Amino acid sequence: MGADTARRVDGVTEAVAVAGVRATARILARDDGRGGTSLPVLEGDGPLALRRTRGSGDEARVMLVGAMSGPLGGDHFTVQAAVEAGARLRVGSAAATIALPGQAKGESRYDVRLTVADGGELHWLPEQLISARGSDLYATTRVDLGATSRLVLREEQVLGRAGEDPGRLTSRLVLRVGGRTVLDQELACGPGAPGGWDGPAVLAGHRAVGQLVVVRPEFAAEPVAARVLGEGAAVVPLAGPAALVTAVAADGLRLRRVLDEALGRLR
Amino acid sequence: MSRAALLVLADGRFPAGGHAHSGGAEAAVKAGRVTGAASLEDFCRGRLHTAGRVAAALAAAAVLGVDPVELDAAADARTPSPALRTAARKLGRQLTRAARATWPSDELDALAREFPKGAHQPVVLGLTARAAGLGAVDAAYCAAYESVSGPASATVRLLSLDPFEATGVLARLAPELDRVADRAVEDARCVVDEGADALPAASAPLLEIGAEVHAGWGVRLFAS
Amino acid sequence: MHLDHSHDGPAAVSADARRADGSRRALRIGLGGPVGSGKTATVAALCRALREELSLAVVTNDIYTREDAEFLLREAVLPPERITAVETGACPHTAIRDDISANLEAVEDLEDEVGPLDLILVESGGDNLTATFSKGLVDAQIFVIDVAGGDDIPRKGGPGVTTADLLVVNKTDLAPYVGSDLGRMAADAKAQRAELPVVFQSLRSEPGVSDVAAWVRTRLAAWTA
Numbered sequence: 001m002g003a004d005t006a007r008r009v010d011g012v013t014e015a016v017a018v019a020g021v022r023a024t025a026r027i028l029a030r031d032d033g034r035g036g037t038s039l040p041v042l043e044g045d046g047p048l049a050l051r052r053t054r055g056s057g058d059e060a061r062v063m064l065v066g067a068m069s070g071p072l073g074g075d076h077f078t079v080q081a082a083v084e085a086g087a088r089l090r091v092g093s094a095a096a097t098i099a100l101p102g103q104a105k106g107e108s109r110y111d112v113r114l115t116v117a118d119g120g121e122l123h124w125l126p127e128q129l130i131s132a133r134g135s136d137l138y139a140t141t142r143v144d145l146g147a148t149s150r151l152v153l154r155e156e157q158v159l160g161r162a163g164e165d166p167g168r169l170t171s172r173l174v175l176r177v178g179g180r181t182v183l184d185q186e187l188a189c190g191p192g193a194p195g196g197w198d199g200p201a202v203l204a205g206h207r208a209v210g211q212l213v214v215v216r217p218e219f220a221a222e223p224v225a226a227r228v229l230g231e232g233a234a235v236v237p238l239a240g241p242a243a244l245v246t247a248v249a250a251d252g253l254r255l256r257r258v259l260d261e262a263l264g265r266l267r
Numbered sequence: 268m269s270r271a272a273l274l275v276l277a278d279g280r281f282p283a284g285g286h287a288h289s290g291g292a293e294a295a296v297k298a299g300r301v302t303g304a305a306s307l308e309d310f311c312r313g314r315l316h317t318a319g320r321v322a323a324a325l326a327a328a329a330v331l332g333v334d335p336v337e338l339d340a341a342a343d344a345r346t347p348s349p350a351l352r353t354a355a356r357k358l359g360r361q362l363t364r365a366a367r368a369t370w371p372s373d374e375l376d377a378l379a380r381e382f383p384k385g386a387h388q389p390v391v392l393g394l395t396a397r398a399a400g401l402g403a404v405d406a407a408y409c410a411a412y413e414s415v416s417g418p419a420s421a422t423v424r425l426l427s428l429d430p431f432e433a434t435g436v437l438a439r440l441a442p443e444l445d446r447v448a449d450r451a452v453e454d455a456r457c458v459v460d461e462g463a464d465a466l467p468a469a470s471a472p473l474l475e476i477g478a479e480v481h482a483g484w485g486v487r488l489f490a491s
Numbered sequence: 492m493h494l495d496h497s498h499d500g501p502a503a504v505s506a507d508a509r510r511a512d513g514s515r516r517a518l519r520i521g522l523g524g525p526v527g528s529g530k531t532a533t534v535a536a537l538c539r540a541l542r543e544e545l546s547l548a549v550v551t552n553d554i555y556t557r558e559d560a561e562f563l564l565r566e567a568v569l570p571p572e573r574i575t576a577v578e579t580g581a582c583p584h585t586a587i588r589d590d591i592s593a594n595l596e597a598v599e600d601l602e603d604e605v606g607p608l609d610l611i612l613v614e615s616g617g618d619n620l621t622a623t624f625s626k627g628l629v630d631a632q633i634f635v636i637d638v639a640g641g642d643d644i645p646r647k648g649g650p651g652v653t654t655a656d657l658l659v660v661n662k663t664d665l666a667p668y669v670g671s672d673l674g675r676m677a678a679d680a681k682a683q684r685a686e687l688p689v690v691f692q693s694l695r696s697e698p699g700v701s702d703v704a705a706w707v708r709t710r711l712a713a714w715t716a
Contacts, residue, residue, distance in 0.1 A: 172468060184344040184468040194320075194469070195443060196313025200300030201291060202471040209472055226349050226479055231298060234479040239343035239352065246347065248472050282590035287580035361592035424581045486555045490578035490593075 020074025020108060023048045027079075029060055029120070031086035036060070038087075048077060055090070064093040064126060073102025073136060076109045083120035083149075090123040096158070096252075097127065099167060101134035107168075110139040114153075118146035128156040128208075128252045131190060135167030140174070147178035148217045151242075154259060156210040158252040159189060159203075166190040166207070175213060175242065182240030183213065206232065206248035208255035214266050215242040224266065233258045235266070272399040275369070276392075277409050279416060284361035288354060289421030289489035290314060290414065294477035296425045304432040307422050311415040311440055315447055317471035319414030321345050322389035323451030324466050326406035328458040329393020335378055335386060341463035342387035348475040350482035352387075354491035360385025362395060372398035407451035411444050421489060510602065517548075517608035518714040519598060520707060521587065521624035523651055524635035525644075526617030529661040529694065531559045533635055534614050536700035537707065538568035545711070547610040548573040548601040550594060552583045554616045572605050583616025591628040598628075610711060620649035631710050633703065637662040642671035645679035653683050657690060657706050664693040 025044035032038040037060035044050040049066040064079070071077050083089045099108065110129075116122045129139060145151055155173060159166035168190035175183040187209065189197040196202055203209060223237035233247035245262040249255035275281065291314065295301040301310050325338050346352045363385065367375045375398050378386060385391075389410050396406035419433045457465040478491060510516045522530050534549055541547055549569060551559040553576060560576035563569065575597045579586040586593055598611050613629055615622055624632045634655035636644050639662055645652055652658060658680055666673050673691060680689045690702045 174464075174468075181341065181344045181464065183347060184341070184464070184466075185347065185470040186468040187470055187472065194316035196309055196311070196316055199309030199313040200295045200306055201310045201313030201474050202317060204300050204473055226482070228476070228480050228483055231480065232476065234348070234476045236347050236349055236475075236479060238347055239340075244347045246472050246475050248476070280589065282592055284590060284592040286582055286585050286590055287578050287593055289580070357593075357596070360596060364592055364595065421580070485557070487578075488555060488581040490580065 020072065020076055020102065021046055021070070022076050024078045024080070025050055025064070025066075027062055027081040027089065027091065029081070029083045029087040029089035031084060037089060048079065059088040059090055059121075061090045061092070064091065070097070070100065071108040071110055071137060072100050073108055074106055075102065076111075078111045078113070080113045081115075081122065081124070083116040083122045085117040085119045088121045091125065093126040095127055096130050098130045098132055098161070099135035099137035099169065100132050101136070101167065107136040107138050110137060112139075112141040114141070114143040116143075116145045116149035116151060118148045120146070121150040122153075124151070124153040126154070128158045129169075129171070130158045130161060130252075131167045131169035132161055133165045133167055135169070136192075137167065137169050139169070139171040141172070142174045143176065143213075145175070145177045145215055149177075149215065150217070151213060151215040152263070153213040154210065154263075156208065156252060156255055156259070157187070158255075159207045159209075168192045173211060173213075175215070175238075177215060177240050177242060180240060182238050182242050183244060185211070203248060206250060208249045208252045210247050210249075210255045210259050212245035212247075212259045212262055213242060214263070217241055219243060227265075229258060229262055233262065235262055269400060272401055273405045273409070276395060276399055276401065276405075277412060279420065281365060283365040284358055285413065285417055286420075287490045288358065288417055289425070289491065290417035291474045291477050291481075291491070292418035292421040293425060293487060293489045294481040295473070296422065298477065298480075300473070301422060301426075303426070304428065304436055307419065307428065307433065308436045308439060311418055311436060312443065313471055314418060314474065315411060315415050315440060315443060317469040318474060319411045320447050320451060320467050320469050322392075322410040322414055323407040323447055324454040324458070325387065325389035326393035326396065326410040327403040327451045327455035328463075328466065329390050330397050330401070330403040330406045331455050331459050333455070333458050333463070335390050335394060336381065337463050338390045338393075339382070339386045341466050342390060345466070345468050345470070346387070347470075348478040350478040350491060351475065354478075355387045355389075356382075356385035357490070358385070358388040359391040362388055362391045366391065366395035366398060370395065370398040374398060403452050403455055404448055407448040407455070408444070411447045411451065415440055415444070425488065514607070515715070517598070517602060517606070517611045518631075518711050519611045519613055519629040520710065521613045521615065521629035521632040522635060523587065523615040523618070523622050523624060523632060523655070524659075525619060525640055528617075528635045528637040528640060530614050530617065530635045531562055532694050533633075533659065533661065533700060533703065534612050535563060535566050535568045536694050537612060537704055538563070540700055540704040541610065541707065542569060545609040546607060547612065548575070548605060548608050550597045550601070550611060550613045551576050552579050552586050552594065552614060552616045554579065554581060554583055559614060559616075573601065575601055579616055584618045584622035587613070587615045587622065587624045587628060589625075591625050594628050609715075610707070620644070620647065620651050623650045623654065630714065631656040633657045633659055635659045635661055638666045638671040638673065638676070639669045642673075642676050643679075645676050645683060648683045652680070655687070656710075657688050657703070658684060659703060660689065660691045662693060663691050664695050
């Protein structure tokens with residue numbers, strides 16, 4: 001899998017087959033009626049494997065254990081999680097996801113689709129996404145929440161492994177609450193990205209960038225106060241019942257420290 | 268349509284409040300990220316392809332008749348920093364005033380009624396271009412150009428940068444401005460068919476963070 | 492403008508005498524002049540002199556944001572909600588003359604939020620002798636110079652000295668110490684301004700700001716007539 005069968009025809013490279021891997025993982029979390037959360041759907045194929053781990057209280061916990069060595073060029077991964085009314089789900093991953101160049105030409109995709117019904121709660125806290133040199137990934141996260149859903153979501157992008165130039169990475173994050181788009185952000189970086197991505201307006205040489213989104217119905221009446229966390233991070237109230245922490249840092253470790261501190265303040 | 272109307276609208280002296288805003292340059296200068304013409308150019312290029320591209324598409328979509336209320340909500344979703352949302356609405360309100368005096372139109376009056384405290388400036392810019400008889404590409408050019416001309420003239424004041432160097436920066440960005448404006452019109456056409464979700468959402472983390480840092484200063488030269 | 496007198500229309504565009512609801516707006520008086528000539532001190536003194544008899548508010552235009560506004564707040568000449576600072580992007584003369592949109596927004600917001608108002612004082616940031624207010628922003632302007640800035644300023648003229656509705660020569664108490672000839676200043680001002688009035692004042696002694704306050708009352712009577 002993942003092999004590309006490009007061949008040269010009269011000096012022209014032609015992709016005969018777009019031969020990336022397609023893999024999908026699905027999670028469905030449901031209020032079990034006994035004060036807990038059941039997982040009637042928990043399935044992952046190919047490189048995307050899911051494990052239920054020990055939860056706490058009424059919360060179910062799931063670990064993504066697969067995708068650390070992908071996606072490669074041409075691969076298309078999809079992860080879907082749906083949290084039904086009253087259910088609580090926490091999802092993490094066992095290791096960072098590394099976007100790598102594949103033999104197949106062209107971009108790979110990683111799509112995350114999350115829905116949380118009214119009264120449901122989701123904590124989506126995967127490890128970093130690392131854009132390795134030569135990779136080309138378009139990652140999207142789309143989250144649909146009910147008006148009374150709760151969410152904590154963290155995304156971290158690390159540009160290159162230690163000392164390595166990054167690949168091309170475009171990541172889009174769309175958050176809807178009660179049918180209204182509250183946040184729509186895309187960040188493009190690496191070779192081939194529009195100019196200035198590493199300049200003083202966008203990343204200025206920082207190699208890690210992250211977002212932390214916290215949605216709570218209470219924020220509608222009482223939004224968080226905007227606040228700067230050092231030169232490289234700020235917590236802001238969005239135009240909806242949500243708070244966003246945006247942070248840039250020299251590396252993934254420092255980024256995590258800032259986001260953890262911000263999450264602590266939002267508790 | 269009068270081509271010259273574009274010059275009136277794009278003139279840096281058009282009285283719509285822009286002179287008091289640095290487009291993030293004041294924060295970047297203070298943080299030591301913009302120190303001269305080269306880093307200004309890099310700053311402007313990054314702003315053009317992020318905030319500038321989104322503003323250009325919003326403005327173009329407004330010219331094409333997309334509901335300004337829908338576009339304004341989309342602009343909110345693409346502007347996480349409350350300091351930047353406030354600045355965009357302030358500038359939008361000021362542009363509404365200047366536009367209604369310059370090119371009186373029912374649409375601009377309706378916009379002023381709908382948003383008494385101001386809609387996002389690029390949305391107002393699009394409706395202004397419409398009132399002036401200009402097209403989507405004209406509005407896109409204005410928005411894209413403003414996204415770089417504001418920081419460039421602010422940096423002349425902040426760093427006492429040679430004004431010829433700052434103008435040279437803008438001239439070197441011209442081919443990219445052309446591409447951003449053209450692409451913004453394509454995006455805007457998609458918005459007509461598919462709705463505001465088709466708008467670009469290119470973001471610049473340090474513009475957002477820098478705007479919040481700047482808003483917290485007790486002493487500053489520019490409003491944003 | 493075609494919507495000036497409409498009762499449900501959006502806010503008026505510029506210096507129209509009536510607000511969107513048809514009521515007469517406040518008289519707007521601008522105070523300009525060189526740095527350090529005593530504009531803010533004059534504004535503070537005017538507020539103290541007039542606040543019992545008039546509903547008034549102040550807009551400041553600082554070079555660095557909020558300094559003058561904060562002086563007025565510290566002096567407690569008016570409740571804080573009646574003082575607004577406009578940010579001018581290092582160009583205070585632009586904000587009062589070439590691009591008045593932020594100032595118009597500030598005066599309208601003050602009328603909406605703390606109105607009805609009789610009078611709004613718009614203070615420019617300290618600038619040079621060429622800075623004057625747009626007629627789209629204010630109904631009358633006061634230009635404040637001081638004796639310590641040199642007694643040749645009235646002779647040099649410039650738009651502020653020549654055309655302001657009232658010229659105030661401030662800090663007359665300092666004249667003996669800085670060697671300024673008040674007689675010569677008065678004669679030069681008369682030559683530059685013909686019939687336009689000039690007030691010499693010292694805020695450190697009686698009668699302080701009362702001549703300027705009397706002039707403001709006259710303007711206000713004409714405005715509401």
